[in-house]
Amino acid sequence: MIMNLYIMKKKLVFAAILAISLISWIYWSSSVETNDTFIILSRENYLYHNFLIEPRNTTCKGKPFLIIIVTSYVGHVELRSAHRRAMPPELLRSLNIARIFLLARIPENEKLITQAAIKDESEAFDDILQGSFVENYRNLTYKHLMGLQWASTNCYKAKFILKVDDDIVFNLNKSITFMKTINKTENLVMGYVLEYTKPRRNKENKWYVTWDEYSRNYYPPYLSGWYYITTPKVATLICDEATYHPKFWIDDILITGILTESLGFKLQHLPNDYWLEYYELLECCLRDMIDKSIMCNHVVGPNGGRNNLIVEFNEAVGHCESWKNCTQRSSEKPLKKVCIVNSDRTIFSNGQGQVELTKL
Numbered sequence: 001m002i003m004n005l006y007i008m009k010k011k012l013v014f015a016a017i018l019a020i021s022l023i024s025w026i027y028w029s030s031s032v033e034t035n036d037t038f039i040i041l042s043r044e045n046y047l048y049h050n051f052l053i054e055p056r057n058t059t060c061k062g063k064p065f066l067i068i069i070v071t072s073y074v075g076h077v078e079l080r081s082a083h084r085r086a087m088p089p090e091l092l093r094s095l096n097i098a099r100i101f102l103l104a105r106i107p108e109n110e111k112l113i114t115q116a117a118i119k120d121e122s123e124a125f126d127d128i129l130q131g132s133f134v135e136n137y138r139n140l141t142y143k144h145l146m147g148l149q150w151a152s153t154n155c156y157k158a159k160f161i162l163k164v165d166d167d168i169v170f171n172l173n174k175s176i177t178f179m180k181t182i183n184k185t186e187n188l189v190m191g192y193v194l195e196y197t198k199p200r201r202n203k204e205n206k207w208y209v210t211w212d213e214y215s216r217n218y219y220p221p222y223l224s225g226w227y228y229i230t231t232p233k234v235a236t237l238i239c240d241e242a243t244y245h246p247k248f249w250i251d252d253i254l255i256t257g258i259l260t261e262s263l264g265f266k267l268q269h270l271p272n273d274y275w276l277e278y279y280e281l282l283e284c285c286l287r288d289m290i291d292k293s294i295m296c297n298h299v300v301g302p303n304g305g306r307n308n309l310i311v312e313f314n315e316a317v318g319h320c321e322s323w324k325n326c327t328q329r330s331s332e333k334p335l336k337k338v339c340i341v342n343s344d345r346t347i348f349s350n351g352q353g354q355v356e357l358t359k360l
């Protein structure tokens, strides 16, 4: 009996120890879980679900061919105006295309613009989607995801989504013509593919990335955010995938690189002659169109800080088309030979990733 009691006591102590360790293990693991950056950050991703201004839900009524989402800094009123003049709403409607501009909240140091003015702009054009987060290049991920999310829910019947930046010039007619040749839209993510880029690890760089933010040596292949083509279906998958990933602030790399890699999508290249990587090339191509009636066959390029370039470019293309007297550029004098460029400004140098030249 005494013996039994002794054993029971021993068992009890053992059970108590077991219980205590179990409880502390649960406590420890749950506290680890709540301080897990993975969970904290994925919740933070939802910052883009509240809007200050939203276009009417009829923006994509019917079955649009295309929805264009344009990331635009809230203060870039003139750039948005240039886009609207280059591709007026009536023209877009006639082509069964919708367009929205993606904005964020006016930052405190921005004195030139008021929310009332943005509200007026939205009332006039009904093409503004303004997130409630503050404008900052470190918040671009929210803006980019907000655009994909909105387009994929409100324009889910659209055949394509075209994502562009507001300072990019593109030929709408050729963009449409090209999209019509796309044979397979399943898992479509198509643009300028950047490969073998490395995170910038020197603190002085604007695009400096800490090891905590990104721990691998290379970025996965990703697309330049200047201009890429995808579909509402893919955009939905990307936005869903984003909730399982830590937020990474370089939007192009997260959205078109990390998330598409994780979804197993293969990025596709646009044709080589599609792009003009330098502003100077675009300027030459445009000048030849105006002065010499030589058609510019390239589709996308940077505006080099000239707000109105997108208007001039599409106007010149329109003239070539309506006058029907433009010639094709002679293959003996390719644009890249006859035009002087300042090689500092390339598609890579606004970037984010450091390019390993040996591998290009």
Ligand SMILES: *[C@@H]1O[C@H](CO)[C@@H](O)[C@H](O)[C@H]1NC(C)=O
Residues within 6 Å of the ligand: 035
């Ligand atoms: C989580 O843990 C890290 C260190 O591991 C600490 O720096 C951070 O402040 C913690 N965050 C929270 C929300 O407790």
Ligand SMILES: *[C@@H]1O[C@H](CO)[C@@H](O)[C@H](O)[C@H]1NC(C)=O
Residues within 6 Å of the ligand: 057, 058
């Ligand atoms: C669009 O908004 C109107 C009014 O706010 C609402 O009645 C309608 O159900 C909405 N339509 C869709 C497709 O969400």
Ligand SMILES: *[C@@H]1O[C@H](CO)[C@@H](O)[C@H](O)[C@H]1NC(C)=O
Residues within 6 Å of the ligand: 047, 132, 133, 134, 135, 136, 138, 139
């Ligand atoms: C991003 O937006 C949030 C929400 O408005 C804001 O608190 C934060 O300061 C912004 N980030 C930066 C780096 O400005």
Ligand SMILES: *[C@@H]1O[C@H](CO)[C@@H](O)[C@H](O)[C@H]1NC(C)=O
Residues within 6 Å of the ligand: 095, 173, 176, 321
């Ligand atoms: C594109 O240009 C061609 C002429 O090259 C013209 O026939 C056609 O109507 C234009 N398409 C659009 C969508 O503007």
Ligand SMILES: *[C@@H]1O[C@H](CO)[C@@H](O)[C@H](O)[C@H]1NC(C)=O
Residues within 6 Å of the ligand: 181, 182, 183
């Ligand atoms: C679609 O297929 C046609 C015929 O095979 C091909 O010429 C065209 O380049 C393809 N389109 C794209 C975007 O690859």
Ligand SMILES: *[C@@H]1O[C@H](CO)[C@@H](O)[C@H](O)[C@H]1NC(C)=O
Residues within 6 Å of the ligand: 292, 293, 323, 325, 326
């Ligand atoms: C094409 O037509 C326009 C308008 O008539 C004219 O200004 C331009 O000089 C013509 N270009 C050529 C190469 O004939």
